[in-house]
Amino acid sequence: MPDQTPAHEIRPVTQEIPERFIPVPTVEPGHTFASVTDHISAIVLRKKMPFLWWVGLAASCFGVMVLTATIGKLVLVGVGIWGINHPIGWGFDILNFVWWIGIGHAGTLISAILLLLRQEWRTSINRFAEAMTLFAVSAAGLYPALHTGRPWYDFWLFPYPNTMTLWPQFRSPLMWDVFAVSTYATVSALFWYVGLIPDLATLRDRARGKIARVIYGMLSLGWRGSAKHWFRYESTYLLLAGLSTPLVLSVHTIVSFDFAVAQLPGWHATFFPPYFVAGAVYAGFAMVLTLAIPARKMFHLEDFITMKHLENMGKIMLATGLIVFYSYCMEAFFAYYSGNNFERYMWINRVSGPYWKMYAMLIICNGVAPQMMWFRRMRTSTAGLFAVAMFVNVGMWLERFVIIPTSLHRDFLPSSWGMYHGTRWDWGMFIGSMGLFFFLLFLFVRFLPMISIFEMRTMLPEAQAHPEGHEA
């Protein structure tokens, strides 16, 4: 812990420490166990929702309706309502799938990896980030399920015993996707739920209405806060964290296999797994920032989600952004160095072909914008962080556009070259999936504590009184 330097190492203060070297606390001073609990649980139990929440809920609810209409049309009529064609077999569907899945990664990274690395500052944002993961995976999962020509036969992708004695084809990366994403969704959901149990019990105890008490009571699975409970909770939580950790790497690695295993120039590249994982973390933190900055303001959570959190996320964005940008450079280098005409043409076409504007915007969003994070002033300004995060959100979407349709639209035989653009149904489904994501998120902040109450309590100085004691 940076602020728990052993006493014997403290040197006499000879001069005023510059402000920037004073660590920013993860909880603002003045809070007690009770005030933390009150403050967070009140959002769920006592307070009226702010006006903006209602606006957001209504808007996202409209998005859900758009999604329902789109899915209805899609199932009834066919994927032809989208802009895909020959040769571009995947468009917004897989693009948005990868985008959403990527976004989900930050949640898992925050909750699992940072937990194992004992990065305590994660505490106030992990619940929120995990919820985001779960909802992003839900939005992502829609796409592969519905992008098939005959979605009612999607279950054939699962290895289930059947009278035809047919198995899925285990050599296909899409098959691996099924396992990767479903495992990811399951573990994320469990992890989130297990982490919620002590807080659900708190809500149960504090709820005034009978219905709320019963529901929270059932959800808290009889949690009484006994030492035994805490012991089991801690081991389960760590175990799940351990399970989730490889998933952070594996899910997007496997998603990247969808492309890397294919022989298409622009897809077929060995560096895709790390490139995709870095991109996912990058996108995820941008999304966490996009959500946390307004939520923090809306629910007055500045005391819990402090500038330290935001700044740390800015730093991670910078680090992963640089990896992503490095990958773009490597793509160009490989195209040049491979001596392969198809690879070379692919890259030239990306940069100067019909979709050059997408590529230029991608470089601005993902290459240039995160460079702002080098500056502390930008990292500690909510407006600056929010702006950069928005750039990254757009940039990561563009990255998938550049990878998927742009690689497909001009491949080996010039006779088959084509063009792609999303139709209104593509956009409808994209907007709809965002609607679903935000709708779930708005319901989440209304009905569940968006910050982990019991973990926040451990962050208080009172909890630190016995440094040798356990921690969260």
Added chain:
Amino acid sequence: MKDPQTLNLADFRKRIGSEYWRSLNELSRDDFEQVVETEFPQGALALDRGVDRRDFVKLMGASMALGGLAACNRPAEKIVPYVRQPEGLIPGKPIFFASAMTISGYAHGVLVESHMGRPTKIEGNPDHPSSLGATNSFMQASILGLYDPDRSQVVRHLGEISTYSDFLAALQPELKAGAANGAGLRILTQSVTSPTLGAQIQQVLAQLPGAKWHQWEAAGGHNVREGMRLAFGSYANAVYHFDKANVVVALDSDFLERGPGHLRYARDFSNRRRVRKGTKSINRLYAIESGPTGTGSIADHRLAVKPSQVESFARAIGAGLGVGANAGATEHADWIAAVVRDLQKNRGTSIVIAGEEQPPAVHAIAMVINQALGNIGATVTITDPVEVAPVNQLDSLRQLVADMNVGAVKTLIIIGGNPAYDAPGDLPFVKAMDNVPFRVHLSHYYDETSMHVHWHIPETHYLESWSDARAHDGTISIIQPLIAPLYNGRSPHELLGALLGGMDQSPYDVVRAYWTAKAGALNFNNTWRKWLNDGVIAGSALPARTAGGTPAVPGTTDNRQPTTSSYELRILPDPNIYDGRFANNGWLQELPKPQTKITWENVALISPKTAVAIGYDDKRRDELVNEKQTLIANIRYRGKTLRTPIWVVPGHADNTITMFLGYGRTRGGKLATPSADVSGMLALELAPFHLSGGTAGVDVTPFRFADALHGGGGAEIELTSDGPYEIACTQEHQSLNVSDVGEDRGIIRSATFAEYLAKPDFVRDHKREVEQSKESMYPGFEYKSHAWAMVIDTSVCTGCNGCVVACQSENNIPIVGKDQVVAEREMHWLRIDRYYKGDAANPEVFHQPVPCMQCESAPCEPVCPVGATSHSGEGLNDMTYNRCVGTRYCSNNCPYKVRRFNFFHYSDYETPALKAQRNPDVTVRTRGVMEKCTYCVQRINAAKINAEKDGKSGRRVRDGEIVTACQQACPTNAIVFGDMNDPSSQVAALKSEPTNYALLAELNTRPRTTYLGAIRNPNPEIKG
């Protein structure tokens, strides 16, 4: 019945005179119930007590289900199958019948595959001189025309539904009321080669000497006919023998893809062009033409000149050979001199052929040159005309219009054709026709002409009725039907029979009677059977004509306007829908046109240089998203203006505009006419996919003047400022030039014949050519029995599209409509890629048919998550349609992009007529399913089953026993399929040719479909 205890169907058959009965009434007699009672006691009981609700529903269901069967009757008369007799009909086994399809009167022999009485597929008749087994796209698509639900189905009187007997009742008073000698009766037909129909018409004219017969066919080879008359003094027919020609000069002639005998010519030509091990020489083709054609694309030397300049080239060549004077062609003098020397070296083994649109003088000059070279009698045979009564059809139509205008015509009988649409724009045919008190039109569709007549009679399809016709060399075929008329059509023979007073003459009787008279009654049954069986009357080709004299060089007869303005207009029949007669044929509408790859409409073609001249420059190009969009221009010609999209075509002559006939129809079917497109207007419309749109395109008949049917000088073109217009084009202007694709991709590999002789394996020069490795993570496949493979010879492919439609027909491939083609979702399993090489002004053009490559190491197979596409033991990439969930990953991973996805429910499951058309051996795919070429696996399996049944323990499938649909259709035999494991097979031999190469071999997909390098034979004397 003697013994009512048993149901003796044979007796019933004998009694009702047919093997089939249509209703229980027909079958029923007094004793019927008795029989039924003994045979089916419970059933009889049910009949006794009346029909209860459950049985009623059952009966209704059964009659709904079985009712359609009545439509599948064979014609009542005896027809003879090609090989086996109909008695040998085995359910599930197709039978082939020989027949013939006419295009502009000329017969093209076909073999029609019939499944249980339903014709489903057209193949070429190997015994027919115009086909030799090959088919063009028209012939292939005619099977769809048969079932076309938009075909006229009822007799109409003033637009109201009526009956044929009412028509006959109305006709008689008209005939009697007219003058006794028939003055006032006019018969208008298209070009007629049918001896029977000709005889019938002559009989009418004999009975009613005042009657007159007129002929008009919009794309009827008017100039060929007149050119021959100019050359020989009387109408004559030229038959070319390209198999004997070393040097061919095509003067704006697309003899490989158009005109009578083009399939035969393409076959003969390709036989002299094909390069195999040991080939010592190949033929040489010079093409002088205005727009790109299949002939031009295979030519060794090609010049793009204005149509009016062709004559001067012809004269210059003639002058070089010592006939006629040079009209002063100074351009390309070296080129002409080289051609002349080449022709001189090949006296008696060369051909000069003029194109249908060229003025008669050019045809005459060509004949003079052939004569001078001693080709006539050697490579060119002059015979009597194939047509029954060749006339100057333009004069004939003019005369008719004049007569109608003065009220001299009382009764007009139009047999086939659509003159109201396709008569020249300055002949007021419709207006004149209104003066005729009694007008009749026999046609396939209720079209523009039908709207203006009193009586419209639906015409039978050639697969529905008896007739006969002559081939390009005069060989006669009996056209035998395969199915009773689906839509109550009447044949021209019936209508003429009615004129002759025979009210109910069946076409069968007419045709058979004519031939009985001709051949003599002795043993006629056997003769007839043989004719029907063979599809041709052996030895009926017209003999070479000895009389007729020597042609002389004519003066100029080019009546086109002198080229005062800088633009010359050129009007051609459309390569897909011809003069508009195939406008309602979805297969043809959606077929990418051979040279432009445009579907569903016509455009005005101009050259790149002309485009820039009219302001279609880089600045305007910036408005366009891609090369499938274009701009609109106003074209003015002799006071008329047409607004049309323009299309820039490399290799087109400068300052020339090419336009195509057949579009802009206002009547004649859902696909022929543009229709308001409502799909997609309602954003939430949940209706399943329906073919939307119909065709676009412009009617160019206003530009067809009686004195210049094929256009002329004096046209103006002006680009409008309107925004981009979307063309349903399946391929952009891809070139192979390194500047466009980054590096030579080795897609097409070409060399000259001299280079080939020096280095037969020139295809290996491609820098990325690598030894194919068999290394793999997975154990390799072993092909123990068969290993199916295909070789496509790009040297002889002219891009004619015959294979594409054959594939569509064989494999039940749906059409998707213009909107979906614009969205790049056409479904053709086999496409013909066209590439340009070199300068855009006159590039080399290559055609490359691309079916599935059936890779041995297929990228599509491992990526399918449900294993819907898998490797067969014989090396096919099989597709299991009912297992496919439609992830499209296989298509993304296919480097050849030959997989096709059903984005919507494209297959028409609803139209009953189309159900009967489908090949029962191939699944009709549903939406959301990927599909692709399987080397016609249904044919492979059929042949394997046959082979297995042969003898005691079966035998191996013989080479040539399996012919894929594309291979079968190909006029130039460019496609060869077979078993690679059989070292004696043709395909194995081709695989060992030094020119054999695989497409994108460096990907190590190890394709089973390979190509032979394109070899051209340029004249070393001509540089560049």
